[in-house]
Structure formats: C-alpha cells, structure tokens
Amino acid sequence: MDSRSGFRxxxxxxxxxxxxxxxxxxxxxxxxxxxxxxxxGVKSDYPPFGMRDTHGRLVGFEPDLxxxxxxxxxxxxxxxAVTSTNRLQRLEEGAVDVVIATLxxxxxxxxxxxxxxxxxxxxxxxxxxxxxxxxxxxMDLRGKKVCATQGAYFNRPMxxxxxxxxxxxxxxxxARLALRDGRxxxxxxxxxxxxxLLADPESANYxxxxxxxxxxxxxxxxxxxxQGSRLEQMISGMVADWHRSGWLIEMEKRWGIKPSHxxxxxxxxxxxxxxxxxxxxxxLDNGQWPxxxxxxLLLRSDEVGGIExxxxxxxxxxGLNVTIIHDAYDRTLFLQGLWITLQLMAACISGSLIVGCxxxxxxxxxxxxxxxGVRLSAALGRMTPPLLLIxxxxxxxRPHHRQSFRLDFRRRFDRHRLSFDLYRLRHRVxxxxxxxxxxGAETRLPARLAGAAAGATPGLRSxxxxxxxxxxxxxxxxxxxRTGTGFGRHRHRCRTRQSRGDDECADDHLLxxxxxxxxxxxxxxxxxxxxxxxxxxxxxx
Amino acid sequence: MASTEIAALLLTWTPFLAGGxxxxxxxxxxxxxxxxxxxAALAWLRLSGRTPLAHASLVVTELTRNIPTFVFLFYxxxxxxxxFELTGQIYAFPVWLxxxxxxxxxVIGFVxxxxxxxxxxxxxxxxxxxxxxxxxxxxxxxxxxxxxxTASVIGVGEIVSRCNIVIAAVGDETxxxxxxxxxxYFLVFCFPLNWAMGCARKRLLARVGVxxx
Numbered sequence: 025m026d027s028r029s030g031f032r033x034x035x036x037x038x039x040x041x042x043x044x045x046x047x048x049x050x051x052x053x054x055x056x057x058x059x060x061x062x063x064x065g066v067k068s069d070y071p072p073f074g075m076r077d078t079h080g081r082l083v084g085f086e087p088d089l090x091x092x093x094x095x096x097x098x099x100x101x102x103x104x105a106v107t108s109t110n111r112l113q114r115l116e117e118g119a120v121d122v123v124i125a126t127l128x129x130x131x132x133x134x135x136x137x138x139x140x141x142x143x144x145x146x147x148x149x150x151x152x153x154x155x156x157x158x159x160x161x162x163m164d165l166r167g168k169k170v171c172a173t174q175g176a177y178f179n180r181p182m183x184x185x186x187x188x189x190x191x192x193x194x195x196x197x198x199a200r201l202a203l204r205d206g207r208x209x210x211x212x213x214x215x216x217x218x219x220x221l222l223a224d225p226e227s228a229n230y231x232x233x234x235x236x237x238x239x240x241x242x243x244x245x246x247x248x249x250x251q252g253s254r255l256e257q258m259i260s261g262m263v264a265d266w267h268r269s270g271w272l273i274e275m276e277k278r279w280g281i282k283p284s285h286x287x288x289x290x291x292x293x294x295x296x297x298x299x300x301x302x303x304x305x306x307x308l309d310n311g312q313w314p315x316x317x318x319x320x321l322l323l324r325s326d327e328v329g330g331i332e333x334x335x336x337x338x339x340x341x342x343g344l345n346v347t348i349i350h351d352a353y354d355r356t357l358f359l360q361g362l363w364i365t366l367q368l369m370a371a372c373i374s375g376s377l378i379v380g381c382x383x384x385x386x387x388x389x390x391x392x393x394x395x396x397g398v399r400l401s402a403a404l405g406r407m408t409p410p411l412l413l414i415x416x417x418x419x420x421x422r423p424h425h426r427q428s429f430r431l432d433f434r435r436r437f438d439r440h441r442l443s444f445d446l447y448r449l450r451h452r453v454x455x456x457x458x459x460x461x462x463x464g465a466e467t468r469l470p471a472r473l474a475g476a477a478a479g480a481t482p483g484l485r486s487x488x489x490x491x492x493x494x495x496x497x498x499x500x501x502x503x504x505x506r507t508g509t510g511f512g513r514h515r516h517r518c519r520t521r522q523s524r525g526d527d528e529c530a531d532d533h534l535l536x537x538x539x540x541x542x543x544x545x546x547x548x549x550x551x552x553x554x555x556x557x558x559x560x561x562x563x564x565x
Numbered sequence: 566m567a568s569t570e571i572a573a574l575l576l577t578w579t580p581f582l583a584g585g586x587x588x589x590x591x592x593x594x595x596x597x598x599x600x601x602x603x604x605a606a607l608a609w610l611r612l613s614g615r616t617p618l619a620h621a622s623l624v625v626t627e628l629t630r631n632i633p634t635f636v637f638l639f640y641x642x643x644x645x646x647x648x649f650e651l652t653g654q655i656y657a658f659p660v661w662l663x664x665x666x667x668x669x670x671x672v673i674g675f676v677x678x679x680x681x682x683x684x685x686x687x688x689x690x691x692x693x694x695x696x697x698x699x700x701x702x703x704x705x706x707x708x709x710x711x712x713x714x715t716a717s718v719i720g721v722g723e724i725v726s727r728c729n730i731v732i733a734a735v736g737d738e739t740x741x742x743x744x745x746x747x748x749x750y751f752l753v754f755c756f757p758l759n760w761a762m763g764c765a766r767k768r769l770l771a772r773v774g775v776x777x778x
Contacts, residue, residue, distance in 0.1 A: 403756070404752070409725065409751060411715055412728075412748055415725070
C-alpha cells in the first residue's frame with residue numbers, strides 16, 4: 025500500500041467514525057435498534073449480582089435485568105464485564121449502551137453519567153456477627169469493637185452515629201479473619217456483599233441480625249448525553265414496571281438473595297394509588313417522576329415544592345446545608361428536641377416554685393434552726409454550677425448495679441428536672457425574700473440554662489473537634505507520666521488504642537466513650553449519644 | 566477507697582484542679598468586661614434621648630437577653646475558626662475566648678438593663694440607689710462563674726473538664742469526691758463575695774431609705 029492510499033484510508037476511517045459518532049449522539053435507541061443488539065456492562069466479581077458460571081458466561085441478578093431490557097426493546101443482548109473503576113468510562117466511550125453494575129446513585133455520579141430513576145436495588149451498611157451474643161439493635165454495638173473495611177463510605181458516619189469502636193482492615197479477607205478470631209464482635213460491611221459472603225459454607229453460621237442503614241439506591245446508568253432521551257424514558261418506565269409487578273422481588277428470590285426492605289417498600293410505593301384511583305407515581309408533564317417517588321437525598325430544589333424547596337435552594341445557592349428544613353427526619357428530631365426543651369422548662373419552673381415556696385414557708389415557720397437551714401441550703405444551691413450538679417446526679421453510679429445500670433429516657437428526664445429544680449430553688453427562695461428590682465434580671469439566667477439542658481437532648485450535634493482540651497491534657501499527661509500519678513495509666517490506655525491502626529480514632533471525631541475510657545458508662549438505647557457533648561471532650565483519642 | 570486515700574488523691578490533683586478554677590475566673594471576668602463595655606454602650610444609647618437609637622438599643626438588649634448562652638457557646642465554637650491567618654502568620658483563636666464571648670452575651674443584656682436604671686437614679690441625684698448597681702454586678706459575676714463551667718463542653722480546660730480528666734484517669738469510683746471537691750472551690754470563691762455584697766447592699770438600701778429585707 026503506498027502512502028497516498030494509506031492516507032485516504034485513514035481519512036475514510038475518520039469520516040466513518042465521525043458519522044457513527046454523530047449518529048450515536050443523535051439517538052442511542054435508534055443505534056441499538058439498527059444494530060439489533062443491546063450491549064450491557066455488568067459485573068463479573070460480585071456474586072450473585074454479576075458473576076461467571078462454570079462455562080465462563082456472565083450470569084446473575086444484573087445480567088437477568090439486562091436480558092429483560094433487551095427482550096422488551098426487541099433486540100438481542102451482548103454482555104460485557106466491567107469493573108467498579110472502568111464502568112462509567114466504558115459508558116462514556118460508547119463501548120456499552122447501558123451499565124447495570126452495582127452502581128450507587130449519588131449527586132457526584134450524576135454529573136458524569138445519566139442515572140436512571142428509580143433504582144432497581146439498594147445497598148446499605150449492616151453487620152455480620154456470630155449467633156452469640158445476640159444483637160437486637162444497633163445500640164447494642166455502642167462502644168464495642170467492630171471490624172470494618174477501609175474505604176467504605178459509611179465507616180465514619182456509622183461510627184459516629186452508633187459510637188462503634190472501629191477496627192479498620194485493609195481488605196475484606198482481613199476483616200473476615202479478624203471476626204473469626206474474635207478480635208471484634210461484628211463486621212461492618214455492605215449488606216449486598218455480605219449476602220455473597222454468607223453463601224460461603226465456611227461462614228455459614230454467621231448472621232446479619234440488624235437492619236441496613238444509610239441505604240443508597242443502585243441505578244442503571246447511561247452516558248451523560250442520554251439525559252432525558254427516549255432510551256432513558258423507556259428504561260426508567262421498565263424499572264418502574266418491574267417494581268409494580270414485583271418482578272424484581274422474584275428475581276431476588278431466584279438468586280437466593282436475602283429479601284431487601286428496599287424492594288418491598290418500592291413495590292408498595294410504585295403501586296400506591298391516589299384517591300381518584302390513578303397511580304401515585306406517574307410521569308409529570310415534564311417527563312419526570314413526582315418528588316414523592318424519588319430518592320430524597322438526590323432531589324434538587326427545582327424538583328420539590330414547599331419547605332423542602334426552600335431548604336434545598338438555600339443549600340444549592342449558599343452551600344448552607346440546613347437539613348432541618350429539607351430533611352423530614354432531621355426536622356422531626358429537631359422538633360422533638362424543642363418539645364423536650366419546653367417540657368423541661370415547665371418542669372423546672374413548676375418544680376422550683378413548689379420547692380421554693382415550701383422553703384420560704386419553712387423559713388417563716390419559726391421552728392428553731394429552720395430559717396438557718398433553709399438559708400444555708402439555698403446558698404449552697406446558689407453557689408453550685410448546674411453542670412456539676414447534673415454530672416453528680418446523672419452519672420453517679422450505684423456500685424451494686426455494676427452491670428445492669430441502665431437509664432431509660434424517663435429517668436433521665438427526671439434527673440435533669442431534679443438538677444434544675446435544685447438550681448432554681450436558690451433563685452426562688454431569694455425573690456420570696458427580696459423585693460429589689462434588679463433581682464428580676466438575675467433570675468433570668470437559669471431559665472436560659474434550662475434551655476441549655478434541652479440542648480442535651482437530640483438535636484445538638486456538636487463535637488469534640490476542639491483540640492484545646494486535648495492539648496492541655498496531653499501536656500499534663502506528659503508531666504504526670506513522669507511523676508507517676510494516675511494519669512499515666514490513662515495515657516497508656518489511649519496509646520494502645522491508637523496503636524491499633526485505628527486511623528479514624530486518631531482524629532477528634534471519634535468519641536472516647538468506648539470501654540477504654542469509661543468502662544462502666546452504659547446508657548440505654550433510647551438515649552442519644554450526642555446528648556453529652558462533655559463526654560466527647562474526655563482526653564482520649 | 567479509704568478516706569485517707571481519697572484525701573491524698575485530691576491533694577495530688579489540687580494544682581491541676583486549682584488551675585482549672587483559675588480558668589473559670591478568667592473566662593468569667595473577661596466575659597464580664599466585654600459584656601459591661603457593650604452593655605454600658607447600650608444603656609447610654611437608651612438614655613441618649615434619640616428615639617430611633619434608643620429603640621434599636623432596646624431591641625438589641627432584648628435579643629441578648631433571650632439568646633441561650635449554652636446554644637450560643639456551640640454556635641461560636643463552630644463559627645469562629647480555630648486558627649486564622651494574619652499577615653502570613655497563623656494564630657490560634659483561644660477556645661476560652663470563645664466561651665467568654667458566648668457568656669458575655671448574657672452580661673450585655675444584664676448590664677444594659679441595670680445600668681439603665683442606675684443611670685436614671687444618678688440623673689435624679691439619687692447616688693446611693695445608683696451605687697446599688699455594684700453589688701448587682703458582682704452577684705451577676707458569681708452567676709457567670711457558675712455558668713462558666715459550661716465552657717467544658719467546648720473543650721476549655723476549666724475545672725469541670727479537668728474533673729472529668731481526673732475521673733477518667735483514676736477511675737469512676739472517685740467521681741462523687743472529685744465533683745464535690747470542685748463544688749467546694751465554687752463555694753469558697755462565692756461565699757465571701759456574696760456576703761460582702763449582701764452587706765454593701767444592706768448599707769446602700771439603708772441610705773436610700775428602703776428598709777432592708
């Protein structure tokens with residue numbers, strides 16, 4: 025071939041490539057139909073969602089979905105194996121039409137690909153644990169050693185939410201071995217991978233006793249250019265049909281996957297009907313699904329109305345993520361906190377009024393020593409910081425209840441109230457005896473502090489990111505390790521904790537309420553970990 | 566634990582805890598100073614006779630009176646960066662100053678209200694009644710000293726947080742004693758001041774002509 029004809033061939037190829045490319049850009053659906061084949065990227069290493077059978081063919085839950093897509097489009101199917109790292113790249117290159125490869129939906133991924141709503145499955149974080157001790161709620165894991173695999177998006181939030189003492193391992197194998205050797209009570213991992221792991225006979229007696237948390241839906245992905253195209257509309261309609269008919273639940277059963285709450289919820293949602301008999305989830309005029317049928321975390325402000333719209337708009341415009349406005353869950357928590365504040369205030373005021381009046385009556389009763397006694401107790405009350413009183417009343421442990429010391433919410437509430445009654449007492453006895461105007465301003469502060477006690481209920485998420493005390497205590501610990509006081513022992517515990525390679529523990533976000541720093545502090549499940557910010561500032565980790 | 570053991574333990578940790586209590590006093594005094602300066606400005610504005618300014622000052626006073634100090638403490642702790650850069654050098658913003666600022670909000674409201682009354686008395690040449698502001702101010706200082714223990718939750722090394730350190734270090738069975746010991750610090754600090762101010766108030770009231778309660 026001489027150079028001239030070579031050049032011509034290249035030009036021709038480029039021309040064809042441009043034409044084909046343009047055609048692809050024009051409409052992927054036409055291309056698929058013209059080609060007569062749908063090319064789908066699926067996983068080959070994620071049993072039973074996508075794996076190879078003994079003949080090397082790609083099979084699994086996701087290849088079945090791909091086959092159903094091709095059947096409905098009336099074309100044949102070609103499966104291509106993709107991995108977590110190259111799946112979106114393959115899509116962008118045009119090497120595959122569709123990707124169905126355990127791809128979690130997220131706002132970041134929506135920037136680089138078209139993710140079809142609704143999702144066809146969902147994964148979340150759960151734990152694998154041996155049958156004993158039996159875990160009944162996530163709170164049972166508070167302060168316990170839990171193995172985790174490095175890099176999972178849910179490690180830190182789960183550790184923060186449930187105060188897990190995470191032991192981070194490099195890979196799933198290490199974590200599994202650590203669990204087997206009893207180095208942790210449970211293993212925190214993706215619930216869908218755990219399903220595959222449990223199928224392995226070696227770990228057959230393990231269980232997943234807890235409901236999944238931090239659910240993220242899996243979406244079928246198309247290239248970014250397909251946003252709003254006919255192909256996207258068709259596929260999303262098909263997935264909606266799958267949810268309505270319960271076909272996905274059948275497929276799940278067929279592949280022996282543990283029934284997922286997500287699919288059940290989605291079946292209910294997508295087959296729910298309006299009062300007029302029409303389906304709730306039908307396309308709006310703009311081709312979108314209604315906000316009620318979409319995943320809350322992925323909504324944008326222009327897709328919802330009312331108060332959610334305002335909250336999301338604020339987030340998009342200013343970056344201020346005030347979740348109590350647009351997240352119904354956080355809002356409920358916040359309102360609950362406010363309600364408890366009000367209850368506390370009412371309890372404080374009425375309690376202190378009663379105690380104060382009784383004190384004043386006793387002081388005036390004329391009994392010997394009564395007056396002095398009341399004055400003394402009022403003065404003592406007045407000169408004791410309320411926070412110290414709360415600590416004393418709340419944390420004082422009765423020795424004979426060593427293991428079973430648990431506080432339920434009501435008792436906790438009563439204790440707060442008691443502390444504040446004591447605090448108010450001093451301010452009530454005095455006004456009864458005094459008449460000066462300036463007194464009014466003085467008595468105001470306690471009411472404010474009552475509001476502060478309510479800060480001790482859910483709603484305040486605040487933290488130990490203040491290194492000030494840590495530095496302080498480090499310095500002091502240094503000094504005392506040399507002088508041999510008790511502090512050295514404490515430092516030692518902290519050091520062993522850090523040396524376990526627990527990198528999350530090294531920053532201030534993890535709470536030192538584990539068995540190392542406060543061995544006996546067992547508060548019950550209803551009580552929110554965040555409610556005692558002071559505990560977080562204990563000088564460990 | 567035997568009582569001698571506990572006494573020995575408390576004695577060992579006394580310098581540490583006393584240092585913590587000094588922080589309580591520092592935080593409270595700084596809060597009082599900041600609050601008094603701004604509160605005095607507000608009270609002066611309220612008396613200035615210019616209606617819009619007086620109104621604005623009243624609104625600000627109301628606002629400062631109704632902000633919960635504890636919540637504001639967290640607010641400032643997050644809002645003010647821990648470090649800031651000035652002319653190429655990095656300075657740390659001390660966390661105790663955040664606590665002082667948060668507590669000073671309550672002081673602003675108090676001073677604005679009480680100084681307003683005192684200044685009115687002084688205008689009417691009722692000097693003894695005006696001087697009543699001093700015992701009130703001192704009593705409020707004691708309240709702020711009590712409230713300064715809340716600074717422990719944002720990591721100020723004051724007495725309550727140091728108590729927690731001690732308890733964590735030597736074991737929980739000492740909790741009752743350590744906290745009671747800390748309460749003693751507050752009592753020892755507050756009793757004499759309270760007594761002195763009670764006397765001062767009595768004398769001033771006698772001068773004003775109101776019978777002492």
